[in-house]
Amino acid sequence: MPTISILGSGNGTNAQALIDAIESETLPATIGCIISDVKDAPILQRAQRHHLPAYHVDCAPSPHALRDTAEATVLDRLAQHQTDYVILAGFMRIIKANLLATYPHRIINIHPSLLPAFPGLDAGRQAFEARVSQTGCTVHYVDAGIDTGKIILQQPVTIDPTDTLETLMQKIHAAEHQAYPAALRKIFPQS
Numbered sequence: 001m002p003t004i005s006i007l008g009s010g011n012g013t014n015a016q017a018l019i020d021a022i023e024s025e026t027l028p029a030t031i032g033c034i035i036s037d038v039k040d041a042p043i044l045q046r047a048q049r050h051h052l053p054a055y056h057v058d059c060a061p062s063p064h065a066l067r068d069t070a071e072a073t074v075l076d077r078l079a080q081h082q083t084d085y086v087i088l089a090g091f092m093r094i095i096k097a098n099l100l101a102t103y104p105h106r107i108i109n110i111h112p113s114l115l116p117a118f119p120g121l122d123a124g125r126q127a128f129e130a131r132v133s134q135t136g137c138t139v140h141y142v143d144a145g146i147d148t149g150k151i152i153l154q155q156p157v158t159i160d161p162t163d164t165l166e167t168l169m170q171k172i173h174a175a176e177h178q179a180y181p182a183a184l185r186k187i188f189p190q191s
């Protein structure tokens with residue numbers, strides 16, 4: 001059974017969906033650790049509630065990058081917990097070369113749009129403001145580009161004329177919570 005470690009910066013609802021899927025034995029995996037670049041992020045509190053190893057990794061002063069010392073700390077933690085797959089769940093920093101080289105085709109991300117449409121930040125808002133009738137979420141492998149890696153699974157979400165940005169984001173999140181475990185089931189070896 002593969003060991004996954006999860007990196008996130010925020011609320012951690014996708015991490016929660018993965019924890020729930022593992023605990024209910026609908027996703028054949030174990031969790032190594034949960035890492036956040038944000039000290040008080042709810043994702044770390046969720047980890048603690050489930051008695052999972054949780055670490056804050058200080059990335060200051062860089063706003064977007066995982067600077068070298070922080071990357072080295074992340075690599076140490078991942079190795080310490082025998083990580084097979086690195087799962088990005090709302091991790092708002094760019095993954096650098098060392099991490100990519102250490103986990104080739106084993107770093108996975110979820111993005112709140114139907115890639116290649118609306119890459120980058122605030123993808124839900126981008127889709128809402130573009131007035132498209134359909135958006136969704138994408139689970140994909142991470143490569144050196146921004147949201148460009150090979151797609152594993154996509155789940156569409158309809159944008160209704162009555163949707164606000166808030167209701168749309170709720171629908172995207174609900175789709176993500178289904179899509180992430182489903183995508184990992186697709187790629188993990190079946191025992």
Ligand code: GAR
Binds near residue numbers: 089120
């Ligand atoms: C999710 O919607 C995820 O797709 C997005 O951040 C949110 C995290 O929510 N990720 C990105 O935009 C990455 N570019 P969560 O912390 O509740 O899982």
